[in-house]
C-alpha cells in the first residue's frame with residue numbers, strides 16, 4: 001500500500017491539466033466515489049493496528065494532496081469564478097472611448113451665429129408648429145394669394161383636447177420658414193431689434209438629393225431708425241467675407257417676397273471655381289445663398305411698429321445650402337441619414 005501511495009503521489013505532483021475535462025478525469029480517478037482514494041481507505045480498514053498508525057497519517061496526507069491539486073485548478077477552468085484582476089496589469093491605461101463631434105449643420109450654424117454676434121445680433125427662437133398669422137398673414141401673404149403656394153405647407157390638425165383658439169382651428173402648420181420668428185420677436189418687444197433666428201423648417205416636398213421635407217434656415221432681422229438698404233448690403237457683405245473668405249464677391253438681384261420691399265436675392269462668386277464656371281454654379285460663376293430685403297411697412301404695422309419712424313431689413317438663408325457650398329456636399333439626404341462615415345468627416349471640433 002505504501003508503494004502504491006508513493007507512486008500515486010508522484011503522479012499527482014506531476015499532474016498539470018490543460019482542460020477542464022482533464023481535471024474532471026483526475027477528480028473521478030482519485031476523489032470520485034469509486035476512486036483510488038476510496039479504494040485505499042477500504043484497504044486501510046483491513047491492515048493491522050501497528051500499520052494503521054503509520055499508514056493513517058500517510059493516507060490522510062495523500063488525500064489532502066489530491067484535494068489541494070484539484071482545488072488549485074478548479075477556479076482557473078470555471079469562467080464565472082475566475083478572478084479577472086489576477087494576472088492582469090492594472091497599471092495599463094484604460095481603453096479610451098471616442099468622443100462625438102458636431103453635425104456639419106450645427107458647425108455651420110454656429111459659425112453663422114458667431115459672425116453675426118460680432119455685429120451685435122442676438123439669437124432668438126420660435127415654435128416649429130406655427131399658426132397662419134405668424135407664418136403667413138402677418139408677413140403680408142394675402143389670403144388666397146398665390147405667394148402662399150411658394151411654400152408647400154404641411155398643415156397639422158390641432159391636438160385633440162388641446163386648448164386651441166376656435167377661430168384658428170385648422171390653421172396650424174409646420175412652419176415653412178423662420179420668418180415667422182421675426183413676427184413673434186417684433187410682437188413681443190419694442191425696436192431696435194437685431195436678431196438672428198436659426199431653426200428647422202418644413203415643406204411638403206418629395207425627398208431627393210436636392211430637396212427635403214425638412215431643412216434648416218437662419219433668419220436675420222434688423223429694425224431701427226434710419227436703417228437703409230446700404231446697411232443690409234454692408235452687413236451681408238461682411239458676413240460673406242467672414243464665412244467664405246476675403247475676396248468672395250457678392251451681387252444682389254431684384255426678387256419678390258411678400259414681406260420685403262424692395263426684395264433681393266444675393267449671390268456669391270462660386271466658392272468652388274472662384275467664378276470660372278463649374279457644375280456647382282452651373283457655369284455661371286455665381287451661386288445664390290439667400291433672400292433679403294427691406295421689411296415691408298405692412299409687416300411693421302402688423303406687429304405694431306410705426307413704419308414712419310422705423311425701417312429695417314431682413315434676410316433668410318438655408319443652412320444646408322451654405323454647408324453644401326462650404327463642404328461640397330451634393331446630396332441633401334446625407335444630413336439626416338446619420339451615416340457615421342459621413343458624419344466622422346466633420347469631427348473637427350469636440351463638443
Ligand code: DAH
Pocket residue numbers: 176177178179219220257260290291292293313314315316317
Ligand atoms: N423666408 C424666405 C424663404 O423661406 C427667405 C427670406 C427671404 C427671408 C427674404 C427673409 C427675407 O427674411 O427678407 O424662402
